[in-house]
Amino acid sequence: xxxxxxxxxxxxxxxxxxxxxxxxxxxxxxxxxxxxxxxxxxxxxxxxxxxxxxxxxxxxxxxxxxxxxxxxxxxxxxxxxxxxxxxxxxxxxxxxxxxxxxxxxxxxxxxxxxxxxxxxxxxxxxxxxxxxxxxxxxxxxxxxxxxxxxxxxxxxxxxxxxxxxxxxxxxxxxxxxxxxxxxxxxxx
Numbered sequence: 697x698x699x700x701x702x703x704x705x706x707x708x709x710x711x712x713x714x715x716x717x718x719x720x721x722x723x724x725x726x727x728x729x730x731x732x733x734x735x736x737x738x739x740x741x742x743x744x745x746x747x748x749x750x751x752x753x754x755x756x757x758x759x760x761x762x763x764x765x766x767x768x769x770x771x772x773x774x775x776x777x778x779x780x781x782x783x784x785x786x787x788x789x790x791x792x793x794x795x796x797x798x799x800x801x802x803x804x805x806x807x808x809x810x811x812x813x814x815x816x817x818x819x820x821x822x823x824x825x826x827x828x829x830x831x832x833x834x835x836x837x838x839x840x841x842x843x844x845x846x847x848x849x850x851x852x853x854x855x856x857x858x859x860x861x862x863x864x865x866x867x868x869x870x871x872x873x874x875x876x877x878x879x880x881x882x883x884x
Contacts, residue, residue: 702770711737713813718754737813738838779836808846836861
């Protein structure tokens with residue numbers, strides 16, 4: 697079952713999120729858990745779950761969650777209102793080192809960003825001598841800080857990391873945000 701991820705902008709401009717999903721257990725019992733995750737975008741969220749529910753109950757809980765969110769003013773955030781953040785590391789080839797870096801960075805960033813409502817990793821590509829992780833995010837400023845924090849906390853090489861952001865649909869307008877001073881940034 698897919699994740700339902702919804703956002704609401706407060707009067708002060710801050711962004712809150714709520715997300716929910718049903719996940720079946722790996723056993724063959726046909727049950728799973730329904731999870732709700734919510735909080736302010738950029739801050740570690742609060743999680744609640746209901747264990748040992750069947751798929752039909754999970755679908756019902758998801759429908760009720762979406763109805764309550766709509767009543768509370770939460771809605772999908774269209775991609776056109778989001779931004780791209782690209783985390784880029786230099787790699788000489790697409791060999792074993794690059795694959796280990798890619799897998800580790802994907803794991804680290806997926807969890808770190810998701811639990812803060814800061815976006816999803818949409819793609820991982822190789823440019824000429826680079827590994828590029830493409831993050832779709834609702835908040836370009838907070839995601840840069842979060843990426844640097846996740847990289848530092850998980851002993852990935854922060855000194856070689858470059859981060860750039862651009863509005864959705866304008867990847868050709870990427871502007872480097874880390875490190876400073878900014879330099880030209882390309883995905884090639």
